Amino acid sequence: MSGELLILILVVVTAIAFDFTNGFHDTGNAMATSIATGALKPKVAVSISAVLNLIGAFLSVEVATTITRDVLMIQTDTGDLVAGLNPQTAMMIIFAGLVGGILWNILTWLLGLPSSSSHALFGGLIGAGLAGIGFAGVNWGGIASKIIVPAFFSPVIACLIAAIGTWCVYRLTRRVATKRRETGFRWGQIGTASLVSLAHGTGDAQKTMGVIALALIAHGSLTTTSIEEHGLPVWIIFVCGLAIALGTYLGGWRIIRTLGKGLVEIESPQGMAAEASSAAIILTSSSMGMALSTTHVATGSILGSGVGRPGATVRWGVAGRMASAWLITMPAAGIVGALCFFLEHAIGGIVGALVVFALLVAAALYMYLHSRRQKVDASNVNADWDDGTAAKRSDSATTPAETQLGE
Amino acid sequence: MNIDFAEIGLAAVRVLGIGLVFGAGLPALFALGMKLHAVGADTTDDGVVARRNPFATVGAYALYAVVIAAVILGVLFVTRHTLDHYFGLTLFGF
Numbered sequence: 139m140s141g142e143l144l145i146l147i148l149v150v151v152t153a154i155a156f157d158f159t160n161g162f163h164d165t166g167n168a169m170a171t172s173i174a175t176g177a178l179k180p181k182v183a184v185s186i187s188a189v190l191n192l193i194g195a196f197l198s199v200e201v202a203t204t205i206t207r208d209v210l211m212i213q214t215d216t217g218d219l220v221a222g223l224n225p226q227t228a229m230m231i232i233f234a235g236l237v238g239g240i241l242w243n244i245l246t247w248l249l250g251l252p253s254s255s256s257h258a259l260f261g262g263l264i265g266a267g268l269a270g271i272g273f274a275g276v277n278w279g280g281i282a283s284k285i286i287v288p289a290f291f292s293p294v295i296a297c298l299i300a301a302i303g304t305w306c307v308y309r310l311t312r313r314v315a316t317k318r319r320e321t322g323f324r325w326g327q328i329g330t331a332s333l334v335s336l337a338h339g340t341g342d343a344q345k346t347m348g349v350i351a352l353a354l355i356a357h358g359s360l361t362t363t364s365i366e367e368h369g370l371p372v373w374i375i376f377v378c379g380l381a382i383a384l385g386t387y388l389g390g391w392r393i394i395r396t397l398g399k400g401l402v403e404i405e406s407p408q409g410m411a412a413e414a415s416s417a418a419i420i421l422t423s424s425s426m427g428m429a430l431s432t433t434h435v436a437t438g439s440i441l442g443s444g445v446g447r448p449g450a451t452v453r454w455g456v457a458g459r460m461a462s463a464w465l466i467t468m469p470a471a472g473i474v475g476a477l478c479f480f481l482e483h484a485i486g487g488i489v490g491a492l493v494v495f496a497l498l499v500a501a502a503l504y505m506y507l508h509s510r511r512q513k514v515d516a517s518n519v520n521a522d523w524d525d526g527t528a529a530k531r532s533d534s535a536t537t538p539a540e541t542q543l544g545e
Numbered sequence: 546m547n548i549d550f551a552e553i554g555l556a557a558v559r560v561l562g563i564g565l566v567f568g569a570g571l572p573a574l575f576a577l578g579m580k581l582h583a584v585g586a587d588t589t590d591d592g593v594v595a596r597r598n599p600f601a602t603v604g605a606y607a608l609y610a611v612v613i614a615a616v617i618l619g620v621l622f623v624t625r626h627t628l629d630h631y632f633g634l635t636l637f638g639f
Contacts, residue, residue, distance in 0.1 A: 295561050416568075418568030421620070
């Protein structure tokens with residue numbers, strides 16, 4: 139087996155692992171509100187979401203093509219690699235970027251922070267690209283217009299739409315008997331949350347597909363032209379869909395808890411309005427090829443549903459903590475990506491890639507074991523959120539995982 | 546580095562517009578349907594028992610149907626390229 143092929147396999151395996159973390163990191167975006175209001179039992183919710191993510195993965199490829207073109211500039215217009223870049227280095231860059239994305243995803247999951255998986259991925263790739271090729275290796279224009287700017291306007295738009303939707307819904311149904319209203323909107327919630335899951339599959343599974351395609355392009359076994367003409371190879375779509383579905387099924391209970399209980403106390407009409415807004419925005423923007431972060435949209439919508447409901451309280455402190463995690467996501471993942479590339483490069487060749495891979499596995503395992511000390515799962519995901527305890531605990535330097543549960 | 550701010554702004558406005566119609570408009574229609582449904586059935590929250598009103602019930606189901614149809618059309622529209630690619634279906638004329 140040639141060295142290049144081995145590295146390609148390593149990249150593909152790591153990409154699938156990233157897709158898996160993407161799945162459990164984002165289950166909450168679709169299902170947190172339905173779980174919080176009791177519209178769906180936690181296990182049922184994650185199962186439905188997993189199946190719909192898998193289906194969603196097959197629905198569209200616009201975002202995947204964006205990833206192959208608009209993040210890193212490793213190929214010229216003719217489809218060859220840019221001068222001075224050999225296939226091995228190009229794949230090493232992608233690999234280092236993925237490692238950065240995965241590590242950031244697992245860390246934020248441990249902290250229960252719904253940060254953007256997409257930004258972790260892009261940040262990692264950009265950092266590794268800067269380290270490997272330099273300033274010219276990164277498509278700054280593409281990143282600014284398809285990733286950074288949308289990252290700022292999408293939560294605001296989501297918040298606005300969800301607030302208007304929530305306000306209308308409460309206004310229109312204020313004379314409807316409470317019990318009837320709860321039941322009706324629970325159905326609405328199940329429908330809209332399913333749509334968000336579907337949208338997540340079409341948006342996020344594609345990001346990994348794009349990365350795998352990029353690795354194949356670097357290796358020389360695929361070209362952008364062939365993707366545009368014949369679509370992505372079906373095995374990529376299938377494997378990515380499956381990985382994200384499995385991750386979703388596992389359920390990122392820590393993040394589900396933050397989104398469902400931490401930001402605002404959610405009632406079903408609010409939940410439905412929030413999910414409807416998320417689904418509409420994600421589907422619209424992914425069909426336009428914009429790589430929006432599902433997380434930013436979902437969080438913006440949930441906040442908006444709190445703003446729009448008369449008499450609801452929004453925990454702006456929790457929202458602020460999330461927003462700061464959003465801002466540092468890209469740079470943090472970028473630094474890890476760059477460090478991984480330097481390490482690979484210093485050791486050199488296959489051995490370098492294998493060492494980084496081993497470090498990734500070790501770090502992931504460590505954080506997983508750490509999470510077991512204060513478990514959040516299907517049984518306690520809806521336990522009452524206690525702000526006072528959470529604040530007190532974080533002052534006295536306990537582990538972040540402990541403050542998260544705040545019991 | 547060339548960033549086309551006009552294009553980005555246009556994209557944002559489009560997302561906002563479509564988002565308002567589907568993301569806020571459809572929940573509002575659904576809520577209106579539920580209100581009619583409640584009027585058609587019998588009671589309201591303040592305990593006033595109105596007469597049963599079959600027209601309201603029909604209206605409610607019509608609104609639910611509109612919401613469901615809009616969602617299905619929306620999803621089909623987003624997936625139009627894939628449907629065309631795998632099944633040769635061109636639903637929207639392009």
